[in-house]
Amino acid sequence: MRRNKPKYKQIIEAAVVVIAENGYHQSQISKIARQAGVADGTIYLYFKNKEDVLISVFKEKMAMFVQKINEVIAGKETAAEKLLVMIESHFKILSADKKLAIVTQLELRQSNKDLRFKINEVLKEYLSVLESILEYGRERGELKADLDIRLARQMIFGTMDETATTWVLNEHKYDLVALAPKVHSLILNGCMSKNANS
Amino acid sequence: MRRNKPKYKQIIEAAVVVIAENGYHQSQISKIARQAGVADGTIYLYFKNKEDVLISVFKEKMAMFVQKINEVIAGKETAAEKLLVMIESHFKILSADKKLAIVTQLELRQSNKDLRFKINEVLKEYLSVLESILEYGRERGELKADLDIRLARQMIFGTMDETATTWVLNEHKYDLVALAPKVHSLILNGCMSKNANS
Amino acid sequence: MRRNKPKYKQIIEAAVVVIAENGYHQSQISKIARQAGVADGTIYLYFKNKEDVLISVFKEKMAMFVQKINEVIAGKETAAEKLLVMIESHFKILSADKKLAIVTQLELRQSNKDLRFKINEVLKEYLSVLESILEYGRERGELKADLDIRLARQMIFGTMDETATTWVLNEHKYDLVALAPKVHSLILNGCMSKNANS
Amino acid sequence: MRRNKPKYKQIIEAAVVVIAENGYHQSQISKIARQAGVADGTIYLYFKNKEDVLISVFKEKMAMFVQKINEVIAGKETAAEKLLVMIESHFKILSADKKLAIVTQLELRQSNKDLRFKINEVLKEYLSVLESILEYGRERGELKADLDIRLARQMIFGTMDETATTWVLNEHKYDLVALAPKVHSLILNGCMSKNANS
DNA sequence: AATGAATGAGCGTTCATTCAT
DNA sequence: AATGAATGAACGCTCATTCAT
Structure with missing residues (x-):
């Protein structure tokens, strides 16, 4: 089980740091290796190639997202509450690790179509958690x-994603987590005034 | 004004075609030059560098978006109607030019942080049209x-963008424009059931 | 017609010098470029890849072999005479360009199976000239x-080749051309004593 | 004496199999180790480096050639007979072990000049057997x-070698051993017609 | 003796950009 | 203005060898 080897995690974390600091296209294997404190070749003992490093970064972090979200939504009764804690958790994770936020919101999107296709595969698990909340609420x-x-x-994920990306582009200069209730309210109730007849 | 020279437009259109057909990373200056029917060096008479070509593609197309949206929203009275025609127009433009859709939703996002920062600058005009509709509706x-x-x-743009990207990733296999009313309704009214007490 | 461009020949000649001086596995593109007085990238304007450079070296030189041989055998009446001048010419060409001799007898043989397969294709023209002399003599x-x-x-080519290779391995320390008549006699008459009854 | 240790032979045989199956440039130490059932590092307990493994393969196999040839020529009276059985044996050994034929005729020749220089040293013993037959016949x-x-x-070895290589390049699709008498006759009597006056 | 994880040097190729014509 | 031949920097990956266990 490669994921338990210390060097595996070490390289993943090094990749996050290097990508956040240098950008996707300036994240050479040699830089990641140096950051991880291993030789270039060592990376290839744990990963098939560079793309495999990047996709693994995304997989590991997304697995953390999914696990965290599942934990917090389990403790809530209503779909509305589940959605709120989901949005809050999503924003909290990014706020807690700003380098990770840069990597997921900006850098990894510069990858080529192949890699982004694989990233989309990984994303599906996250999206299905979201869909299951929605189905639960509808029922x-x-x-x-x-x-x-x-x-x-698509609305909910699009909204969270755009909100998070804007926050990163604004160099994290306001409190992302504080926006969660407002985002939640918009998603549930929309923009329209209560007394308007649509 | 360089933009009025015929070769300027010629190169822009060639870039859209080349990027849509080959993808961002396979769109070399030499390919764009060949498609435009000019020599490689000629491109450097009209553009500072490759990034300038790409940002110009985005600027020109986004200007078209803004112009089109301004036209259609001018003919509507309510903010709700304005939003509906904005969403419809947004989706119609992408549906009408699938190459453009691929370029804006997928390919240009692979560009580096610098270019995407500049693209965001251009995007601001579009977003401010959207904000003015919202302010109008609030007033x-x-x-x-x-x-x-x-x-x-952010919610509205995020939703439209995510919806459009999903549609492109699904290889345009359903009618994007037909989704506009549902997207519109979600944005205005949210997900929540009318008789739920939130 | 790329073969007439001066840089094409320039690169071919540089490749011969570099391979002879450094050996096949130490003949990097950058060394060949430096020897030819061009930039690395320029080589790729004239050749598809490194293998194409090497196979072209062989093709050009072998074409010279074939042309030279055809010239000298045309002036001879008998097959025996044709064979003699062929062997002499073969040895003369190698003697006149000792770097070429090193390249063809030693270095190019270290190439991988693919390249050697292509070299064999080129060699066939030379071998067919030899076969036509033999057919002529038989008739x-x-x-x-x-x-x-x-x-x-196979006997004749094997003999010439082995003789030339041994000469190169002995660092050209004797006169290869002087061996031609003896090689010719061995090939025509064999080793056996005239008065032996076989 | 390292050669008597069981792992020594084990590694040699593994090398022959691996080189024949994968080609010279695809025969990594790790593959040879896996085929031999030992760890990579173990190879370095028995061999100085990779080149030492390859030269040892050649030495061992060439020793077998020499021993076999010496056996068969001892039973013959005339030089002509000795030559015939030598050629036959040479061809028989290659026919009997087609992997060995691929290794000696094609793969080992891709090695670098140093290795081939050492291979030539080993070859000398074989060539000196051949020379002693010729001296015997002359006397x-x-x-x-x-x-x-x-x-x-050089003629005899070159002819045998070229004949064997051509046979391997033709994927052993004809009977190599059956050619031995014809090769023998060519070598002894040459190509020339008996009644020609040379 | 035996292991195998770790090392790190080495290179073919692409392509944005320049500049002499 | 227009050309396009020439440039040269930059990097992912392999694999022979080592050495702590």
Whole structure:
């Protein structure tokens, strides 16, 4: 089980640091190796190639996302509460590790189509957690009976993602986590005034 | 004004075609030159460097977006209607030019941080049109009085963008424009059931 | 016609010098470029890749061999005379360009199977000239009526090649051309004593 | 004496198999170790370096050649007979072990100049057996009194070698051993017709 | 004796940019 | 203005060898 070898994690963490500090296209294997304190060749004992390092960074971090989200939503009764803690957790994880935020929101998106296709595969697990909350809410009558789950998922993920990216582009200069309730409210209730007739 | 010279437009259009057909990383200056019917060196008479070509592609196309959106929203009275036609137009432009959709949703995002920073600058004009609609709606009492404009803008743009990207990743196999009313409804009213007490 | 561009020949000649002086495995593109007085990238304007440079060295030189041989054998009446001048010319060309001798007899043989397969293709033209002399001699009654042409060709080429290689391995310390008549006699008459009954 | 240790032979045999199956440039130490059932490092307990493994392969196999040839020529009276059985044995050994044939005729020749220089040293023993047959024949009056022994040896070895290589390049699709008498006749009597006046 | 994880030097090729014509 | 031949920096990956255990 390669994931338990200390060097595996060591290289993953080094990759996050190097990519955040240098950008995707300036993250040569030699830099990652130096940061990890190993020889270039050692990376190839744990990873198939450079792409495998990058996809593994994403897999490991996304697995952490999914695990964390699953933990916090389990403790909540309603879909609305589950969504709130999901958004909060998502923002908390990025706020707690700003280098990770740079990597996931900006740098990894510069990868080529192949890598981004693989990243999308990994993302699916996360999106399916989100979809299961939506289905749960729809069944309970909390959410609209005719809610298009996929579209709603795209709205919610799109909103969280855009919010997080804007925050990173603004160099983290405001509190991302504090936005969670407002984002949550927008998603559940929309923009429209209560007394407007649509 | 370089933009009025015929070769300027010629090179821009050639770049869109080449990027859509070959992908960002396979779009060498020599390919763009060949597609445009000029010599490699000629490109450097109209553009500072390769990045300038790409940012110009984005600027030109985004200007078209802004112009089109301004046209359609001018003919609508309410903010809700303006938003609907904005979403529809956004989706229509991408549906009408699938190469452009590939370029904006997938390929240009592979560019490096510098280029994407500049693209974000260009995007601001588009986003400010969106913000002005939201302000208009808030003033008219259509939209929530306490609506956080910037956050709402992020939600709306994030949702449209994610919806469009998913559509491109699914190889345009369903009708993107047909989703506009549902996206519009989600944005205005949210996911929550009417009779739920939030 | 790339072969007439001066840089093409320039690079071929540089390759011969570099390979002879450094050996096949130490003949990096950068060394060949430096020797030719061009930039590394320039080589790729004239050759597809490194293998293409090496195979072209062989093709050009072998074409010279074939042309020279054809010239000298045309002036001779009998197959025996043709063979003699062929062997002499073969040895003369190698003697006149000792670097070329090192390259063809030692260095190019270290190439991988793919390259050597392609070299063999080029060699076929040379071997067919040899076979045509043998056929001519058989028809004229000079050579044995039941001579196995292919086997005789292998004997003659094998003998010339081994003789030349041994000479190169001995660092050209004796006169290769002077051996031609003896090689010719061995090939025509064999080793056996005239009065022996076999 | 390292050669008597079981792992020594084990590694040699593994090397022959690996080189024949993968080619010279794809025969990494790790592959040879795996085939031999030992660790990579173990090879360095028995061999100085990779070159030492390869030269040892050649030495061991060439020793077998020499021993076998010495056995068969001892049973023959005339030089002509000795030569015939030598050629036959040479071809038989290669026919019987096609992997060995690939290794000696094609793969080992891709090695660098140093290694091939050492291989030539080993070859000398084989060549000296051949020369002693020629000297024996000359003394007995069987072979020409003025025969240049070294040149004749080059002709004979070159012919056998070229014949064997051509056979390997033709993927062993004809019977190599069956060619021995014809090769023998060519070597002894040459190509020339009996009644020609040379 | 035996292991195998770790090392790190080495190189073919691409392509944005220049500049003499 | 337009050309396009020439430039040369930059990097992922392999694998023979070592050495702590």
